Amino acid sequence: FLGIITGLIPGLHTNNLAILFLFLSSLYPANLFFCILLVSASIAHTFLNIIPSTFIGAPEEDTALVILPAHSMLLEGRGYEAVCISALASLSAIVISFFLLIPVKLILGKPINLYYAIEVLVPYILLLISMILIFTSENRLNALFIFLLSGLFGFVILNIDVSFLFPSSPLFPALAGLFGVPALVYSYKQILPPQNLEEKSITIKGKDVAGGVMAGGLVSILPGVSSAVATILALLFRKEKQKENTISILSSANTATNFFVLAMLFIILKARSGFAIAIGNMVKIEKWDGLLFPYPFNLFLIAIIISIISYYSTKFIGRIVAKNISEISYSLLLKLSLAIILAMVFIFAGPMGLFILFIASSIGILCLRMKVRRSLCMGVLLLPLILNYFLPFL
Numbered sequence: 090f091l092g093i094i095t096g097l098i099p100g101l102h103t104n105n106l107a108i109l110f111l112f113l114s115s116l117y118p119a120n121l122f123f124c125i126l127l128v129s130a131s132i133a134h135t136f137l138n139i140i141p142s143t144f145i146g147a148p149e150e151d152t153a154l155v156i157l158p159a160h161s162m163l164l165e166g167r168g169y170e171a172v173c174i175s176a177l178a179s180l181s182a183i184v185i186s187f188f189l190l191i192p193v194k195l196i197l198g199k200p201i202n203l204y205y206a207i208e209v210l211v212p213y214i215l216l217l218i219s220m221i222l223i224f225t226s227e228n229r230l231n232a233l234f235i236f237l238l239s240g241l242f243g244f245v246i247l248n249i250d251v252s253f254l255f256p257s258s259p260l261f262p263a264l265a266g267l268f269g270v271p272a273l274v275y276s277y278k279q280i281l282p283p284q285n286l287e288e289k290s291i292t293i294k295g296k297d298v299a300g301g302v303m304a305g306g307l308v309s310i311l312p313g314v315s316s317a318v319a320t321i322l323a324l325l326f327r328k329e330k331q332k333e334n335t336i337s338i339l340s341s342a343n344t345a346t347n348f349f350v351l352a353m354l355f356i357i358l359k360a361r362s363g364f365a366i367a368i369g370n371m372v373k374i375e376k377w378d379g380l381l382f383p384y385p386f387n388l389f390l391i392a393i394i395i396s397i398i399s400y401y402s403t404k405f406i407g408r409i410v411a412k413n414i415s416e417i418s419y420s421l422l423l424k425l426s427l428a429i430i431l432a433m434v435f436i437f438a439g440p441m442g443l444f445i446l447f448i449a450s451s452i453g454i455l456c457l458r459m460k461v462r463r464s465l466c467m468g469v470l471l472l473p474l475i476l477n478y479f480l481p482f483l
Contacts, residue, residue, distance in 0.1 A: 093137050093399075093402060093406070094167065100404065101237050101397070106317060114370075114371045115181065120371040120372050121288035121372055122369055123372075124214055124367075124368050124371050124372055124388060125387070125388065125389025125391050126365070126378065126481075127367060127368060128259035128351060128363050128368070128388050128391050128392055128395070129391055129392075129395045130364075131347050131351075131362075131364045132183070132344070132348070132392050132395045132396055132399065133395055133398070133467060134346070134347075134482075135179055135340075135343045135344040135347050136175075136179050136180075136260070136396070136399035136400065136402070136403045137399065137402065137403055137406070137416070138174055138177055138209060138343075139159065139171070139175040139176070139407075140172060140403065140404065140407055140410060141338065141404060142159055142160075143159040143163055143168050143171050143407075144163065144168060144410050144411070144414055144426075145257075145269075145430070146430055153223075156173070156270070156333045157272065157335075157463055158332035158333075158336050159171040159172075159175070159336055160272050161332055161333075162473055163281070163284075164281065164282070164339040165282070166282035166283055166284050166285050167284070167285055167286045168284050168407075168410075168411050169284055169285065169286055169407055169408055169442075170285065170289075170291065170368050171332075171336055172404065172407030172411070173404055173407070174291055174333055174336045174337055174338075174340070174409070175336050175337075175340040175403070176340040176399075176400050176403040176404055176407075177291055177293055177400070178293050178297070178298055178301065178337040178338070178340040179341060179343070179344040179396070179397075179399075179403075180396050180397070180398070180400040181293065181295075181298045181341060182298055182305070182340070182341035182342075182344045182345040182348070183344055183345075183348055183392060183393060183396040183397075184237075184393075185298060185299065185302050185345075186302055186305070186306070186349060186352075187348075187350045187358060187389065187392075187393060188373065189302070189306070190288075190352055190389070193306065193349070193352065193356070194352075194356050194377055197310065197353075197357060198356045198357065198358050198377060198378065199378055200378075201353060204356075204357050205417075206309075206312070207310055208311070211478065212474075212475060212478035213288065214307075214311070215471055215474055215475050215478070216475055218321060219472070219475065221238065222321070222462075222464060222465055222467075223236055223465070226461055226462060227461075228459070229295045229444040230462070230463060231459045231460070231461045232460070232461045232462070232465050234459070235452070235455070235459060235461050235465045235466065235468070236458050236465045236468035236471075237468065237472070238452055238455075238468075239267065239452055239465070239466045239467070239468040239469045239472075240458075240468035240469060240471065240472025240473065241261070241472065242448065242449065242452060242469055243263065243468065243469035243470060243472060243473045244441045244472060244473045244476060246259045246260060246263060246445055247260070247473050250441060250442050251435060251437075251438035251441045251442045251445065251447075252360075252438070252439075252444065253275060253435070253438055253439030254436050254437065254439075255315065255436065255437050257437035257438045257442070259438070259442070259445055260469075260470075261433075261434065261437060261438060261442070261445070262438050262442040262446040262449065263445055263446075263449045263469055264432045264449070264469070265430050265433075265434060265446055265449070266445065266446045266447070266449025266450035266451075266453055267449045267450075267452060267453040267454070267456075267466040267469060268453060268463060268466065269426065269430055270446070270449075270450040270454075271450060271453035271454045271456070271463075272341055272455060273423050273426055273427055273455050274450075274454065275454075275457055281414070281415065281417070281422065283396060283415045284412065284414060284415050285409060286408060286412055289447040293333070294334065295355075297334050297338040298337060298341040298378070299338040300338050300341075300342075300359055301319075301323045301337070301338045301339065301340070301342035301343075301345055302341055302342070302345040303337075304319045304321075304322040304323035304342040304345070304346075305319045305341070305342045305343070305344070305345025305348070305349055306345060306346075306349045307319075307322065307346075308322060308342075308346055309346055309349035309350045309352070309353050310349075310353060310357075319342040319343065319345075319346045320378065321464065321467050321471065322342070322468075323338045323342035324338070324464060325342075326337075340342065343400050344396075347362070347364075348392055350362045350365050351365060351368070351388060351392065352367060352388070352389075353365070354369060354374055355370055355374060355375070356377050358376050362369040366469065368388075368444070378466055411445040420441060430446075431443070431446070432445050448467075452466065453466060
């Protein structure tokens with residue numbers, strides 16, 4: 090239930106819950122219970138956040154890129170189908186990730202211990218990803234300009250504390266501006282057709298999910314790298330560029346990242362996200378050295394159970410939204426969507442958040458005018474990470 094709430098409300102993240110549960114665990118001796126709630130919420134969140142991304146155009150760090158194909162399908166009357174594809178991809182990613190737990194443990198932990206070799210390669214992997222994004226673009230000069238512009242923007246804002254009424258990150262207004270607002274502005278004159286609600290057979294390709302799982306698994310290993318980088322990396326595994334394939338691979342990467350972040354807590358004793366840090370502080374973490382699963386293994390089982398529940402919850406809520414959204418004037422819907430984004434940015438990030446949103450929106454619109462792929466705007470994350478790795482050596 091908590092994951093449904095955080096997934097449906099733009100700007101509200103499970104990291105906010107992590108802070109709350111850490112506080113509650115200091116008052117009530119029910120740490121394992123709070124850990125179960127936190128794992129449940131973090132997994133459910135990765136399913137439900139496709140709904141505001143599709144119907145409102147409000148992105149989060151890990152759904153910024155999925156807005157583009159999902160909102161496009163909404164304009165084709167296939168918004169509900171986009172939600173179903175995402176939900177199925179996320180569920181498939183959890184199942185595959187669960188069966189990969191032991192192989193991943195053997196490779197990264199004992200006996201192979203490959204983690205320490207991979208850790209050294211982080212900045213070079215990020216640099217390679219950036220170069221691929223730029224050099225595979227049709228107009229490389231424009232692509233480089235947008236990447237550097239968004240990257241320098243990110244370098245300036247990422248250390249700014251924008252928390253206002255609630256804890257927040259500057260990434261929320263930045264990504265809403267780079268991806269959400271331009272998509273809404275450029276679709277203002279379009280007409281929203283009736284949404285197709287038929288429960289036709291939804292199929293996804295195994296290679297798309299596998300690519301997303303690989304990207305999510307890799308990012309969960311790398312220090313200082315967020316789940317948003319998993320979605321960028323996932324695009325490199327994409328062989329087909331249809332909207333359905335893109336949604337599948339990005340959604341599976343999003344969910345797999347959260348699952349493997351939990352696994353890394355036990356395999357290499359490293360916390361790669363806010364919810365993992367909270368769990369590490371609430372329960373004793375035993376390193377997973379043998380073949381038998383470590384304590385508390387029930388957290389992994391909870392992730393599987395919650396994924397099944399979240400799959401049906403996402404389809405159920407997505408269907409309700411899709412059914413009613415067609416009854417609203419699309420121009421009114423766009424105005425409401427922009428109002429929601431502005432309100433959420435102000436609530437979470439205050440006046441500074443609105444300023445960041447304005448600058449980011451300008452960059453996002455410029456990207457559309459220069460006709461380069463919008464994934465280059467993820468330079469807002471990639472370039473600061475690369476600079477943080479290499480600047481100490483200069």
